[in-house]
Amino acid sequence: MLDLYAMREQFSQQQIMLCFNGPISRSLLEEIGNALRNYLAAEHAHPSASMDVFAVYIEMTQNIRHYMTQRDWSEQDASATVVVSRNTEGRYVVSAGNLVEQADGEYLVNSINALTGLDKAELKGLYKEQLRRPRGQASTTGAGLGLIDIARKSSEPLQASLRPAEAGRAFFSLRAVI
Amino acid sequence: MIDLHIPATQSTPKIHTEHAQGRLVMQGDSYPENSYELFNQVFEWIEGFLAEQPPRALNLELHLLYLNTSSIKAMMEIFDLLQAAHDRQHPVKVSWFYDARNERVAELAEEFKEDCSFPFDILAIARSAP
Numbered sequence: 001m002l003d004l005y006a007m008r009e010q011f012s013q014q015q016i017m018l019c020f021n022g023p024i025s026r027s028l029l030e031e032i033g034n035a036l037r038n039y040l041a042a043e044h045a046h047p048s049a050s051m052d053v054f055a056v057y058i059e060m061t062q063n064i065r066h067y068m069t070q071r072d073w074s075e076q077d078a079s080a081t082v083v084v085s086r087n088t089e090g091r092y093v094v095s096a097g098n099l100v101e102q103a104d105g106e107y108l109v110n111s112i113n114a115l116t117g118l119d120k121a122e123l124k125g126l127y128k129e130q131l132r133r134p135r136g137q138a139s140t141t142g143a144g145l146g147l148i149d150i151a152r153k154s155s156e157p158l159q160a161s162l163r164p165a166e167a168g169r170a171f172f173s174l175r176a177v178i
Numbered sequence: 179m180i181d182l183h184i185p186a187t188q189s190t191p192k193i194h195t196e197h198a199q200g201r202l203v204m205q206g207d208s209y210p211e212n213s214y215e216l217f218n219q220v221f222e223w224i225e226g227f228l229a230e231q232p233p234r235a236l237n238l239e240l241h242l243l244y245l246n247t248s249s250i251k252a253m254m255e256i257f258d259l260l261q262a263a264h265d266r267q268h269p270v271k272v273s274w275f276y277d278a279r280n281e282r283v284a285e286l287a288e289e290f291k292e293d294c295s296f297p298f299d300i301l302a303i304a305r306s307a308p
Contacts, residue, residue, distance in 0.1 A: 030188050047277070047279050047282070048280060051243075051282045052282065055244060058209050058246050062209075062211055062246065065211060128289075131250065131251060132254075145250075145251065146246075
């Protein structure tokens with residue numbers, strides 16, 4: 001039987017503010033985003049910090065939805081696992097994961113790892129370069145604008161990982177500390 | 179020329195134009211999944227206005243808050259249109275208003291301004307807590 005109390009304890013211990021697992025529609029993504037903003041406001045998060053957390057949540061989840069659309073996966077396959085929590089230093093942590101084709105996952109992890117060695121000025125340069133790329137070419141070369149934006153808003157290097165999952169696919173996950 | 183009167187939604191800003199005054203106002207958050215569905219009509223309005231003879235000044239009044247990267251790309255293309263107009267001596271101006279407590283919005287506006295040589299004001303407004 002599902003032990004709700006144990007789940008609750010675990011959520012509290014890990015300071016999880018919000019978590020979601022399942023198919024993510026556009027309207028659900030917006031509603032969860034709205035809830036996130038309300039929680040942040042209730043915690044009296046600074047408007048800038050609050051906006052960064054919200055921005056990272058939006059970029060991560062929209063990236064997942066764009067991927068599903070590109071791959072032409074069904075709404076049921078468009079599942080995401082999203083967690084917003086705080087770490088022991090009180091910083092907000094946004095994590096999101098989804099199923100990907102193995103090769104796509106490897107490409108993503110490599111693109112993200114390539115960003116981790118860059119300082120803020122280098123990230124800004126790369127961001128502006130990506131912004132200037134003609135529409136349509138943006139997602140085929142290096143890390144997309146969304147990932148660079150997430151890296152710029154993070155106080156620590158992004159952590160990306162890939163694990164084998166069902167049906168020959170892999171589970172990709174990304175963690176950003178704001 | 180038909181003016182735009184687009185109401186805000188949860189993820190898109192209110193967009194309003196006044197052709198007679200040469201004014202375009204955008205207000206709110208912008209984070210639709212596909213920003214071009216929304217901004218294409220804004221590009222068309224601006225291009226139409228800037229193509230008119232004799233040329234009249236165009237003022238953009240922005241009260242934009244959070245923009246996702248898709249909207250940032252669309253805004254950059256709007257500012258490119260204004261820059262091209264400015265380069266041919268067409269008067270254009272941007273005034274971007276932001277809540278003084280939220281410096282992220284000012285930083286965002288500042289990054290756009292770096293690539294523009296037309297008048298681009300970033301104005302803090304003191305606002306009481308909601």
